[in-house]
Amino acid sequence: MEMQVENKVLKGPENDLGGFLAAVDQLQNNVEFFTLNSSLKASDGALNHARGLLNKGMTRLAEEFKALLARHRFNDLQYHES
Numbered sequence: 001m002e003m004q005v006e007n008k009v010l011k012g013p014e015n016d017l018g019g020f021l022a023a024v025d026q027l028q029n030n031v032e033f034f035t036l037n038s039s040l041k042a043s044d045g046a047l048n049h050a051r052g053l054l055n056k057g058m059t060r061l062a063e064e065f066k067a068l069l070a071r072h073r074f075n076d077l078q079y080h081e082s
Helices: 004-013 015-035 043-081
Strands: none
Touching: 004 015, 004 043, 015 043
């Protein structure tokens, strides 16, 4: 797996949403490939790594979404109080 994909996923979507989503898409393709080609020698380790990284990416995405909602809610409350 490309180190660039891993780095983008671990950094999360905050600064580069497009790059993050492209990296997650690549990971999903990797998971599908290694699932379909389980007879390959390195597939178990690569599949586990890709799945773990995909889970971390989804956690980072959920965290960013929660932060955006909280910021929007705070801004919305300030707007309605003025």
